[in-house]
Amino acid sequence: MNEGLVVVVRAIISFFTLLILARLLGKEQISQLTFFDYILGITIGSIASEATVDLSSRAWPHFIGLVSWAVLAYLMQYISLKWRYAAKLIEGEPVIVIMNGKILDNVLKKMKFRVSDVLELLRNQGIFDMNEVDYAILEPNGSLSVLKKPEYLPVTRQDLKIKAKPTGISTELVYDGKLIKQNLRQMNKDEKWLMNQLKKHGINDVSEAFLVLINDAGSLYVDKYDDDIKNVKDIGDYKGPY
Amino acid sequence: MLKEVNVKKFLIYAGTVAVLVFFSLIMLSGNILKKPLGSDDDIPGAIENMLEAVENGAWNDASEEIGSLESAWNKVLKRIQFGSERDEINQLSKSIARLKGALEARDKSGSLMELHEAYMHWENLGK
DSSP states (O other): OOHHHHHHHHHHHHHHHHHHHHHHHOTHHHHSOOHHHHHHHHHHHHHHHHHHHOTTSOHHHHHHHHHHHHHHHHHHHHHHHHOHHHHHHHHOOOEEEEETTEEOHHHHHHTTOOHHHHHHHHHHTTOOOGGGEEEEEEOTTSOEEEEEOGGGSOOOTTTTTOOOOOOOOOEEEEETTEEOHHHHHHTTOOHHHHHHHHHHTTOOSGGGEEEEEEOTTOOEEEEESOOOOSSOOOOOSSOOOO | OHHHHHHHHHHHHHHHHHHHHHHHHHHTHHHHHTSOSSSSOOHHHHHHHHHHHHHTTOHHHHHHHHHHHHHHHHHHHHHHTTSSOHHHHHHHHHHHHHHHHHHHTTOHHHHHHHHHHHHHHHHHTTO
16 A cells, blocks of 8 residues: 555545635634634544544545534534524624723623733733723624723824725736736726826836736726835844855 | 626536545545456455365465465555555455465465455455
8 A cells, every 4th residue: 555645645635625615614714713613623624634644544434524514514604694592502692891991890700701811802902001991892702892982092084074085995907917807897997098007107018017906096006026126125133044 | 797607606616516526436436446347356256266276275276376366456456545444455465465374384274264354354445
């Protein structure tokens, strides 16, 4: 038996199966991890690694285990989506731990959270003075959402009565030297217009541009492959091997 | 344009299903591919021939047949290794090695034991 070759084949199978299942479970797995999601991720990863290297059993039972866990996770997501009661039971719900600037110590006790943990989470958000906090909510994924008191919120254009021009999000027109025609059409522009704009930046062909972005306000960001930077600043502080 | 998007979507879903089916076939291939495809990879056939030869005391025939069994096993091993357990594969290899010894020693009981064990391991491959 060529164990190396078998491991490579099983690794390819596990890798792509895991990729497909992770995409099936959606972005929620990454951005909104609850404690259970975290354990789920570890378990699924562990099964995938066993499927790769545990040659004492066939890959098939591991594959079935992998798919079963992923399907169960998907079902749980679906049930949570359709049935609020189940969502509350399975995922928990956000809990206010600071209200009107006052720490709700009985809530902290219930959540098995220490005050020092709350202070740490506040410091992670750049809040070193408790007097700044109006509300703090402990989310199901363990993070803390904070609302500062109005007097400590950053000034906005609205406060200064300055009219802000909406910029919208940026859309890629050229990516890695390649024109994205679909996006160009979406922004109601054509290739002639784009080439005129690029000529202003010294670009005669789309392939010379590394990245071109346009926002809803019509403002263009152009980055060429040739950056004209002779000496790139070395920000390293230690003379290493290279 | 909507039709194009729908076709692309369908192809992506169909492709994903096809990939998973392909992976499943590889993992389940052991039980199917262990079966003889030609005349030179017939393990159960070789075992049966050897059982007959050993029962009849035809040690020379049995010794010739062990060569066929070994080459058949080497051929089958290459294609079933992705869908079978390593331990089962190793056990069958060990049985064949012990069988060689038993045949050299013209040990009837030992040879029969190893032949039956080898057959059992072959049956368990891919299960």
